[in-house]
Amino acid sequence: MKLDAVDVRQAASAADIVYEALRKAIIEGALAEGENLRQDQIAQMFNTSRIPVREALSRLEQHGLITTQRYKGAVVAGLSIEEIEEIFEFRALLEAEVIRLAVPNLDRKTLDLARRHCDEFGKESDSAKWGETNRNFHYSLYEAARRPYYLQIVRASLDRIDRYLRAQLTLTDGMKRAAREHEAIFEACTKGDADLASALTRDHILDAGRSLVVFLREQRG
Amino acid sequence: MKLDAVDVRQAASAADIVYEALRKAIIEGALAEGENLRQDQIAQMFNTSRIPVREALSRLEQHGLITTQRYKGAVVAGLSIEEIEEIFEFRALLEAEVIRLAVPNLDRKTLDLARRHCDEFGKESDSAKWGETNRNFHYSLYEAARRPYYLQIVRASLDRIDRYLRAQLTLTDGMKRAAREHEAIFEACTKGDADLASALTRDHILDAGRSLVVFLREQRG
DNA sequence: CTTAGAAAGATTGGATCCAATATACAATGT
DNA sequence: ACATTGTATATTGGATCCAATCTTTCTAAG
Numbered sequence: 001m002k003l004d005a006v007d008v009r010q011a012a013s014a015a016d017i018v019y020e021a022l023r024k025a026i027i028e029g030a031l032a033e034g035e036n037l038r039q040d041q042i043a044q045m046f047n048t049s050r051i052p053v054r055e056a057l058s059r060l061e062q063h064g065l066i067t068t069q070r071y072k073g074a075v076v077a078g079l080s081i082e083e084i085e086e087i088f089e090f091r092a093l094l095e096a097e098v099i100r101l102a103v104p105n106l107d108r109k110t111l112d113l114a115r116r117h118c119d120e121f122g123k124e125s126d127s128a129k130w131g132e133t134n135r136n137f138h139y140s141l142y143e144a145a146r147r148p149y150y151l152q153i154v155r156a157s158l159d160r161i162d163r164y165l166r167a168q169l170t171l172t173d174g175m176k177r178a179a180r181e182h183e184a185i186f187e188a189c190t191k192g193d194a195d196l197a198s199a200l201t202r203d204h205i206l207d208a209g210r211s212l213v214v215f216l217r218e219q220r221g
Numbered sequence: 222m223k224l225d226a227v228d229v230r231q232a233a234s235a236a237d238i239v240y241e242a243l244r245k246a247i248i249e250g251a252l253a254e255g256e257n258l259r260q261d262q263i264a265q266m267f268n269t270s271r272i273p274v275r276e277a278l279s280r281l282e283q284h285g286l287i288t289t290q291r292y293k294g295a296v297v298a299g300l301s302i303e304e305i306e307e308i309f310e311f312r313a314l315l316e317a318e319v320i321r322l323a324v325p326n327l328d329r330k331t332l333d334l335a336r337r338h339c340d341e342f343g344k345e346s347d348s349a350k351w352g353e354t355n356r357n358f359h360y361s362l363y364e365a366a367r368r369p370y371y372l373q374i375v376r377a378s379l380d381r382i383d384r385y386l387r388a389q390l391t392l393t394d395g396m397k398r399a400a401r402e403h404e405a406i407f408e409a410c411t412k413g414d415a416d417l418a419s420a421l422t423r424d425h426i427l428d429a430g431r432s433l434v435v436f437l438r439e440q441r442g
Numbered sequence: 443c444t445t446a447g448a449a450a451g452a453t454t455g456g457a458t459c460c461a462a463t464a465t466a467c468a469a470t471g472t
Numbered sequence: 473a474c475a476t477t478g479t480a481t482a483t484t485g486g487a488t489c490c491a492a493t494c495t496t497t498c499t500a501a502g
Contacts, residue, residue: 011291013291013455013456014455014456015279015455015456038482038483038484039483039484040482040483040484048456048457049456049457049458050457050484051272051455051456051457051458052455052456054276054484054485055275055276055279058236058276058279058280059279059280059283062280062283062284063283068484070232070234070463070484070485071462071463071464071483071484071485072463072464072465072483072484073464073483073484083369083370086368086369086370086371087370089368090368090370090371090374093314093315093318094314094315097314147307147310147311148304148307149304149307149308149311150307150311153311153374234485234486235485235486236485236486259452259453259454260453260454261452261453261454269486269487270486270487270488271454271487272485272486272487272488273485273486275454275455291454291455291493292453292454292455292492292493292494293453293454293493293494293495294453294454294494
């Protein structure tokens, strides 16, 4: 007997579905910062009651993606430029370390996968897909670090600033530069040079942060 | 008209209260790992319904303090030795950086506060109070880094392993060594030597992690 | 005696209802 | 006209009820 066994117990609850959908919408910028999130309205969109919606909102707040006020409701969280700078600095520290830990564990298969993700960058120009490819590329390498806790934090950090990054990339030539930097990081990984990969990753993130801050200062005045 | 105005809107919801109480109980080890958390039972303890309890449990799960299975309930999360090692390694990286960023901003007032916390270590032998003092000491210095996002992650990381640390400290002479190391870190801070403070903090955390792992390997066999 | 299967009880997930609070707007007095 | 107060509506927080699922127990056949 052969079949694609699925663990039924992992079936998603209504709250899980709402949470993931809202998370995705916020990360991709489909929901603008400051936008109101009415429990009733969301419940109707998902054909459910407000209970799972409230659970989802509570989780989103824990992750800093929304802010809530008692009896007033939830709004999509916005980040100040200072907060954005802090998160980029944090990511630089963390991801530089993760790639350093990953390099010694990289095998042929993982590198091939990363290579394919890297090649995708030339093709995509849509910001949602670009963001997806960006995550795939970095995470395919990061996985080799075998540090689930680190990766969880890395993910959460990227979640917070992804929408700003995407908005900027579509409006500037940041995508081309990012593609070149990815190429260099990949190169260092194939050579097994952990220190170089780490330094390049650090610069890659700090550069992206700097251009984003410049962009936002113009935009916000 | 003069009165002590209080922002009423910050009043805690039932879910907030339950969340904080359970978080504290788990961190302090009052709830053993693997212990079942029945919604009904908790609701009765807090004289409330299951709704706020479910919200609290959902938040706790996001922070990794409990694990839940659909229709089966929640249990206090346990960490494998590998997971504990990873979190100590992570904390070493992060807190070493935080203290480095903090040192240039330390002023007389902050140092005095840290000094007082440091002096508390000699007095306390109760593990709950010791843990509290430990947090107070480190955080009083960390605050000067002015990196709220970093601190949020630092807090969450400590939350996960605090109960193991406390259990070990009461059963070994780890408290004395920790006190000496705190003294040294404080010394480096007063001198304004950021690199030294960073290195000492890193070692302080890695040492604590190593002794804890040794302790747990014995205990768990 | 063991074990598969069914029934009963326990527990969680979700829906509906009620209470507490906020917001918008009308009414009233100066 | 303006500010203040009262009221009506909208929205959230919490309680209670029902459905879905798990766990345990009981039964009966091998």
